[in-house]
Amino acid sequence: xxxxxxxxxTVLSLCxxxxxxxxxxxxxxxxxxxxxxxxxxxxxxxxxLFFNQMExxxxxxxxxxxxxxxxxxGTDMNRLWLKSEGFVENGIMxxxxxxxLYDRPIPHLRYxxxxxxxxxxxxxxxxxxWGAIGIEGLAPYFFEFAPTFYFNDRGVAGRIEGSYDxxxxxxxxxxxxxxxxxYSRSDPSREVGSGLSELDTGVRIRYxxxxxxxxxxxxxxxxxxxxxxxFVRNEDGITxxxxxxxxxxxxx
Amino acid sequence: MRIRSxxxxxxxxxxxxxxxxxxxxxxxxxxxxxxVMSVLDLWRWPTAAMARNGASSPPILSGNNFNLTVGRVxxxxxxxxxxxxxxxGLVPGPTLRWxxxxxxxxxxxxxxxxxxxxxxxxIRTPSDMDGVPGLSFPGIEPGETFxxxxxxxxxxxxxxxxxxxxxxxxxxYGALIIDRADQRQADHDRDYVIVLxxxxxxxxxxxxxxxxxQSSYYNFHQRxxxxxxxxxxxxxxxxxxxxxxxxxxxxxxxxxxxxVSGATYTYLLNGNSPASNWTGxxxxxxxxxxxxxxxxxxxxFDVRIPGLRMSVVQADGNDVEPVSVDEFRISVAEVYDVIxxxxxxxxxxxFAQAEDRTGxxxxxxxxxYGMSGxxxxxxxxxxxTMADMGMNMGxxxxxxxxxxxxxxxxxxxxxxxxxxxxAMDMGNPPEYARRARMIGANAPGQPGPHTSAExxxxxxxxxxxxxxxxxxxxxxxxxDNVAEVPTERLSTAGEGFPADRRVLSYADLRAVYRGTDPRxxxxxxxxxxxxxxxxxxxxxxxxxxxxxxxxxxxxxxxxRITLVNDTMMExxxxxxxxxSEIENGNGEFRPYKHTVNVKPGERxxxxxxxxxxxxxxxxxxxxxxxxxxxxxxxxxx
Numbered sequence: 014x015x016x017x018x019x020x021x022x023t024v025l026s027l028c029x030x031x032x033x034x035x036x037x038x039x040x041x042x043x044x045x046x047x048x049x050x051x052x053x054x055x056x057x058x059x060x061x062l063f064f065n066q067m068e069x070x071x072x073x074x075x076x077x078x079x080x081x082x083x084x085x086x087g088t089d090m091n092r093l094w095l096k097s098e099g100f101v102e103n104g105i106m107x108x109x110x111x112x113x114l115y116d117r118p119i120p121h122l123r124y125x126x127x128x129x130x131x132x133x134x135x136x137x138x139x140x141x142x143w144g145a146i147g148i149e150g151l152a153p154y155f156f157e158f159a160p161t162f163y164f165n166d167r168g169v170a171g172r173i174e175g176s177y178d179x180x181x182x183x184x185x186x187x188x189x190x191x192x193x194x195x196y197s198r199s200d201p202s203r204e205v206g207s208g209l210s211e212l213d214t215g216v217r218i219r220y221x222x223x224x225x226x227x228x229x230x231x232x233x234x235x236x237x238x239x240x241x242x243x244f245v246r247n248e249d250g251i252t253x254x255x256x257x258x259x260x261x262x263x264x265x
Numbered sequence: 266m267r268i269r270s271x272x273x274x275x276x277x278x279x280x281x282x283x284x285x286x287x288x289x290x291x292x293x294x295x296x297x298x299x300x301v302m303s304v305l306d307l308w309r310w311p312t313a314a315m316a317r318n319g320a321s322s323p324p325i326l327s328g329n330n331f332n333l334t335v336g337r338v339x340x341x342x343x344x345x346x347x348x349x350x351x352x353x354g355l356v357p358g359p360t361l362r363w364x365x366x367x368x369x370x371x372x373x374x375x376x377x378x379x380x381x382x383x384x385x386x387x388i389r390t391p392s393d394m395d396g397v398p399g400l401s402f403p404g405i406e407p408g409e410t411f412x413x414x415x416x417x418x419x420x421x422x423x424x425x426x427x428x429x430x431x432x433x434x435x436x437x438y439g440a441l442i443i444d445r446a447d448q449r450q451a452d453h454d455r456d457y458v459i460v461l462x463x464x465x466x467x468x469x470x471x472x473x474x475x476x477x478x479q480s481s482y483y484n485f486h487q488r489x490x491x492x493x494x495x496x497x498x499x500x501x502x503x504x505x506x507x508x509x510x511x512x513x514x515x516x517x518x519x520x521x522x523x524x525v526s527g528a529t530y531t532y533l534l535n536g537n538s539p540a541s542n543w544t545g546x547x548x549x550x551x552x553x554x555x556x557x558x559x560x561x562x563x564x565x566f567d568v569r570i571p572g573l574r575m576s577v578v579q580a581d582g583n584d585v586e587p588v589s590v591d592e593f594r595i596s597v598a599e600v601y602d603v604i605x606x607x608x609x610x611x612x613x614x615x616f617a618q619a620e621d622r623t624g625x626x627x628x629x630x631x632x633x634y635g636m637s638g639x640x641x642x643x644x645x646x647x648x649x650t651m652a653d654m655g656m657n658m659g660x661x662x663x664x665x666x667x668x669x670x671x672x673x674x675x676x677x678x679x680x681x682x683x684x685x686x687x688a689m690d691m692g693n694p695p696e697y698a699r700r701a702r703m704i705g706a707n708a709p710g711q712p713g714p715h716t717s718a719e720x721x722x723x724x725x726x727x728x729x730x731x732x733x734x735x736x737x738x739x740x741x742x743x744x745d746n747v748a749e750v751p752t753e754r755l756s757t758a759g760e761g762f763p764a765d766r767r768v769l770s771y772a773d774l775r776a777v778y779r780g781t782d783p784r785x786x787x788x789x790x791x792x793x794x795x796x797x798x799x800x801x802x803x804x805x806x807x808x809x810x811x812x813x814x815x816x817x818x819x820x821x822x823x824x825r826i827t828l829v830n831d832t833m834m835e836x837x838x839x840x841x842x843x844x845s846e847i848e849n850g851n852g853e854f855r856p857y858k859h860t861v862n863v864k865p866g867e868r869x870x871x872x873x874x875x876x877x878x879x880x881x882x883x884x885x886x887x888x889x890x891x892x893x894x895x896x897x898x899x900x901x902x
Contacts, residue, residue, distance in 0.1 A: 043814065044814045044815045044817075044898075044900070045400065045815045045880055045898040045900060046880065047399055047400075048398070048399055048400065048401070048402060048403050049380075049398055049399055049402075049403035049404055050380070050398060050399050050403075050404070051399045051810075051811070052397050052398060052399035052400050052428070052810075052882060052896065052898070053399075053810050053811075053884070053891055053892050053894070053896045054430075054892065055809045055810050055811050055892060055893055055894035055896070056809070056811045059474050059477045059478070061474070061477075061478045063478075089477075089742075089743075089800065089802050089809075089893075090742070118741075118742030118800070119742070120741055120742070121739065121740060121741050122741065122742070123516070123740060123741065123742065123744075123745045123797060123799070124516055124745075124799055124800075151516050151799060153513065153514045153515075153516060154510075154513040154514060154516070155513060155516055179490065180487055180488070180489040180490065181489060181490050181491070182489050182490075182491060183485040183486065183487055183489060184485070224475070224479065224482050264478070
């Protein structure tokens with residue numbers, strides 16, 4: 014659909030303009046005679062990679078690997094985000110979702126960023142490309158919240174993610190988390206159905222040996238609903254799938 | 266009776282001086298033979314002969330001609346080998362001793378692989394000698410030597426440090442003592458410099474990067490489920506829940522005291538970790554002068570010497586009427602000289618605990634080496650309150666009963682106007698009333714510390730002074746809070762002190778000498794310290810340095826700078842090249858400072874005489890706040 018292509022072009026040009034814009038603001042302070050380098054570098058580029066979920070999930074007979082990772086690079090006000098998630102079971106990758114998003118804080122809000130870019134469903138099933146636009150940030154009471162809207166020529170989709178850190182101690186932290194996926198149209202080859210298609214939720218209890226390395230255990234539940242549940246049942250799959258999980262939360 | 270006015274300080278001719286750099290009776294050089302720090306053995310530095318053992322002071326270099334080097338040296342403060350940026354191979358660098366009236370020449374050679382600089386903190390130099398790369402000079406490139414030359418027109422205790430990147434965090438700092446030109450007899454028997462600092466084995470760039478991703482990275486004292494139950498037990502369920510809801514609604518934590526904590530820092534006293542126990546020698550009944558310099562990058566210290574009263578005699582290099590205290594809070598870059606007079610031949614602990622109580626620097630005063638006093642437990646951690654957020658205390662009380670009235674903290678809230686409610690209009694805390702009386706008693710007709718339009722009008726109606734710009738700050742990605750009701754907090758040192766201790770406050774500082782410039786200010790400049798804790802973005806008036814215009818002053822003009830702290834952290838604000846005369850109610854005896862600590866939710870003002878032309882830095886002296894944007898150029902022309 015043409016609107017989709019126009020959108021991608023816009024997003025790509027937005028992304029391409031990031032470094033140029035960052036550079037422009039780096040020398041934005043005017044009115045003084047700069048002798049050599051600026052006196053402070055308050056617009057430098059930082060980057061981080063982090064995996065909130067990198068875990069094995071088991072229900073006894075079945076084991077699967079799950080990851081959910083993100084990374085960002087940029088200045089305070091202009092960032093490129095990369096997001097990746099998926100499952101691997103018996104060498105088959107499902108629910109693969111890779112996103113590249115331009116991120117910018119929303120004016121007049123303290124803790125929310127606007128993110129826009131592309132999503133590509135890359136796994137063992139047929140790939141799909143989506144345009145993506147959403148917000149991500151900290152809702153009041155330290156509630157991490159990220160609703161995203163996706164669209165392509167097959168229809169639209171939505172995802173809502175949320176999580177909350179409960180500090181049992183300053184190092185032992187319980188994190189309830191959920192992810193809901195909605196689609197406007199069924200896509201049987203990817204086992205997604207219209208309406209609420211899938212819920213992934215869980216609670217992880219991690220111990221922060223350091224801020225950047227925290228092993229955890231927990232419990233996760235994945236469920237398919239409506240049409241999606243039908244597709245899964247046709248493949249003799251499980252539509253209500255509770256599992257124990259163990260993994261490690263790392264960042265760099 | 267005053268022997269002379271401070272005005273004379275700037276006009277004194279060069280004084281021919283005796284060749285001996287040390288004239289003061291009983292001055293302790295502190296270079297102790299033997300026991301050279303093992304880590305320094307690794308480094309054949311030209312001045313390695315001056316390397317000291319673990320319990321001595323930095324060596325003193327005096328005179329008016331200095332050769333200094335800046336290089337990378339191996340150090341071991343934590344049990345692990347790390348690299349420091351050191352002046353003459355030492356952390357802290359040598360103590361420089363100048364004499365008022367001299368012309369000093371300092372040749373600084375850069376042995377680093379990156380640019381360096383030395384800024385003479387608090388020294389009134391021509392602006393091209395101020396040592397700020399980008400503003401006053403291009404910096405000192407690797408292999409280069411830059412020669413600083415300027416006349417010394419002041420006396421007192423100061424310090425120097427790098428103004429390049431993060432070198433200050435990695436050890437590039439040292440003390441500066443300027444002796445008076447008039448050879449006045451010293452009123453102390455012994456004299457020690459106490460340089461407090463914070464050290465991390467981590468790369469400072471990594472520390473800042475961690476904070477950008479998780480601002481609570483170094484805070485391991487956040488509220489937890491455990492403290493929830495404890496609070497319910499102490500304060501009851503309603504109060505606890507409503508308090509948690511207020512902070513939670515803002516996504517802020519009252520446990521945010523310092524951004525970087527003892528989780529990564531080792532706190533040093535004259536370059537000694539608490540274990541290596543720096544020791545200063547005294548004989549009973551001697552008067553011992555201790556020159557405290559906070560050369561930290563991010564740590565505010567609370568200093569006391571259990572068993573001794575301290576008489577504060579100088580602040581930021583300028584003599585003040587002695588104030589007897591049990592404890593003082595020294596913000597980053599501040600300097601306090603105190604005199605103690607131990608009566609007994611026993612060991613006393615100099616105890617400098619970090620404001621967030623995650624660690625301490627420690628040293629000992631004792632009649633002989635090898636002694637050590639009792640190390641007291643650290644005090645309870647302070648906790649931020651709604652007053653720190655600049656919020657209306659009345660509304661806060663309503664909140665305790667469950668109503669959220671008055672708490673306008675929603676995202677996208679319309680910009681608040683900090684002028685709307687001057688400090689006088691709020692619930693008049695007792696200390697405020699006390700201050701108001703003092704202002705009336707001590708300085709009739711002098712402008713007090715209250716500079717809101719409402720208060721100033723009757724006082725200064727004949728001055729034709731334009732009223733301050735109404736600085737409007739909007740909540741947004743770079744501003745997480747605007748103090749609705751910033752308050753005058755000069756009579757308190759801040760939170761975290763037991764009630765039975767006498768703690769120094771800015772209101773206690775009364776200059777010995779009359780101010781040099783009796784003119785009232787021509788105008789007022791209001792500057793807000795702003796930031797977003799969660800994103801770790803800092804600035805003034807909602808803007809980072811790189812997005813902002815400089816502050817312009819006319820050469821010769823007299824201005825009032827009013828600082829409003831919209832954030833929940835202290836900010837030690839340092840104006841280069843010009844004095845900051847704090848309007849603390851002492852009229853013409855207002856204290857001259859180079860670094861003004863603004864507490865959370867506070868509004869205070871200082872007067873500035875723009876008497877030296879050039880480009881000057883104006884910034885928060887917390888290194889990572891400065892490097893995140895809380896910095897302005899001030900142009901005097």
